[in-house]
Amino acid sequence: MDNQYLWWRDGVIYQIYPRSFADSNGDGIGDLNGIRSRLDYLAELGVDAIWLSPINPSPDVDFGYDVSNYLDIDPKFGTLADFDALVDEAHRRGIRIVLDLVLNHTSDQHPWFIQSRSSRDNPFRDYYLWRDPAADGGPPNNWQSIFGGSAWEWDAQTGQYYYHMFYKEQPDVNWRNPPVRKALLDVFRFWCDRGVDGYRLDVFNMYFKHPDFPDNPPAVGLRGFDRQKHIYDCDQPEMFPLLREIRAILDSYPERFAVGETFLSTPQKAASYCAAGLLHTTFDFTFLHSPWKPARFLKAIQDWEQALQQEGWPTYVLNNHDNPRSATRYGQGEDDNRLQVAAALLLTQHGTPFLYYGEEIGMRDIPITREMVQDPVGKRFWPLYKGRDGCRSPMQWNDSPNAGFSTGKPWLPVHANYRQRNVSAQQNQPDSLYHFYRKLIQLRKEYPVLRNGFFQPLTFEPQRLLAYLRQNADQTILVALNFGKRPVRLALGGMVRRASWKLLLSNRRDHLPPLKDGLLLPLEGHEVLILLQEA
Structure with a gap:
């Protein structure tokens, strides 16, 4: 791969949850002008693009993931x-600007659905998935909503059920209907024409359902949704020609990009959708869901790389709007030692790293009480699941x-630790997590090998220490990460041991540590050590 910098491949993408980033008008909800007021901060941090969670008009049954107009901005x-x-x-x-597009379903307040449910012979009826009841009068099949209960909602006025994978207020659209397909593809063109650079496609691999709507076979699981194998309501073969059509639209504009959120993902499934001519890349969340064990992270990296082979491009993410923050999962109280290791792991991978707002200062989830819950999923499943409000403060x-x-x-409380943990405080602390993120991002820009070099592990089945090389034809960088609080030593192989190394970054020292016994590289507790092989 050449060293020419391509923003989505070689850069760092920063996810913003617009409700929570910056409020310009004092109504308690973040907004676009608030984001605009913080662009200098984002430029100083060094990110190449910002991904905005949905900003289209929405009744907010699922906080923007129920769209009522694809071609406008929500007034809030x-x-x-x-x-x-x-x-x-x-x-x-x-x-660059990346928009979240929710094209699997709309709000039930979208004009299409209002028309669709008005009568069986309405021209918009086939914009959604309507079916007659089963012989016993119940739902047409056994499909379940991921948010609980049947995925079919009875409409007494027209005497049919409509399908919704999520809330009943989020009816799935019928991508097999040519007018629907055209209208939704035109959404890409509309925003590209306004200068949008890329798209994150929400649950894209669910766009098509099996045309005969057969029952899903049983599986072992706790919830009704998990007790089915989702082979008929997801991942249909019609996705591939559609993705080629989407890619052709994007390729008709300069340097446009799409990343897909792979629903019910595995590395192999995610990789299948970003082969040549399809999406530029996809998300697989094995890395995000890894426990604080270097062996699990290494396996996630190797499985992802193996699934993609040479055709696809990886993404890596430790945080997003649907999961507890990494600082909450991995952090120990207000200690950021582990978070520095996690940051180095994320930002030295072969693939596009995605950050989530506040990750760079170690924001923790806010504690949630039942009275505080705003996320409808949390309201429905409390106390087994408290929802996603904690990571959206x-x-x-x-x-x-x-x-x-x-x-x-x-709109949500600010974390109680904000007086000590905030951007201004960390900008004034040279050894803060914020400055560590900045240094790592700068290293990615300065050394092409961190963007395009091969990943070669130096530790296998690691217990506390993960070490690897990033190599291309011109450069070699060694990354050593101590996941534990006790010192460890990395045993260097012959070729690595004989090389001459320069210290690029450490969170524990200013000079390269001397090798113990000529072949053991010592690391302090929770140390990040990034070395460049000198010519």
């Missing part, structure tokens, strides 16, 4: 003019009231 976030200004100012700083900018997020009452 601003206007199309505000969006245009954000795109323009981001581009002037070299920051307001960005902690400074130690002023509401952490500098808003002059009004935030």
Whole structure:
């Protein structure tokens, strides 16, 4: 691979949950002008693109993932003019814009669905998946909603059921209907024409369902949804021609990009959708769900690389809007030692790293009580599952009231640690997690091998220490990560031992440590050691 810098492949993409990033008008909800006011911060951090969770108009049954208009901005976030200004100012700083597109389903308040459910002979009826009852009057098949219960909702007015993989207020669209297909493909063109650089496709591999709607076979699981093998409501063969059509649209614009959220993902499934001519890349979340064990991370990396082989491009992510933050999963109290190791692991991989707002300062999930829950999933499944509010709390900018997020009452509480853990405080601390992220991002920009070099592990079945080389034709970098609090030693093989190394980055020392006994590289507890082989 050449060393020419391509933003989505070689850069770092930063996910923003717009409700929680920055509020410009004091209503307690983040907005586009708030994001625009923080672009200099993002440029200084060094990210190449920002991915915005959904900003289309929505009744917010699922906080933006129930869209009522694909071609506009929700008023709580601003206007199309505000969006245009954000795109323009981001581009002037070299920051690309990635939009979240939710094209598997709409809101039940979308004009299409309002028309569709009005009568059986309405021209929009076939925009959604309507079916007659089964012989016993019940749902057409056994398909379940991931949010609980049957995926079929009875409509008494027209005497049929409609299908919804998520909430009943989120009916799935019928991608087999040519007008639907055309309208949704035109959504890509609309936003590309406004300067959008890329798209994150929500649960894209669910767009098509089996045309005969057979029952899913049984599986072992706790919930109704998990007690089925999802072979008929997901991953249908019609996805592949559609992805080629989407890719052709994107390729008709310069450097446009799409990443797919693979529903019910495995590395092999995710890899199948980003072969040549399909999506640029996809998400597999094995890495995100790994426990704090270097062997598990190594296996996730190797399985992903093996599944992709030479055709696909990997992504790596430790945080997003659906999962507890890595600082909560891996952190120990307010200690950031493990988070520095996690940051180095993420940002030295062969693949595109995605950050989640606040990750760079070690934001923790807010504790959730039943009275606080806003996420409908949390309301439904409390206390077995408390929902996703914990990882969506307001960005902690400074130690002023509401952490500098808003002059009004935030839509979710700010974490109680914001007076000590905030951007301003960490910017003033040279050894902070924020500055460590900045250094790592800068290393990726400075050394092409960290972007395009091969991944070669030096430790196999590691217990506390994970070490690997990143190599291309011109450079070799060694990354050694101590996952534990006790010192460890890395045994260097002959070729690695005989090389001359330069220290690029460590969170524990300023000089390269001397080798013990000529072949053991010592690391302090939770040390990150990144070395460059000198010519």
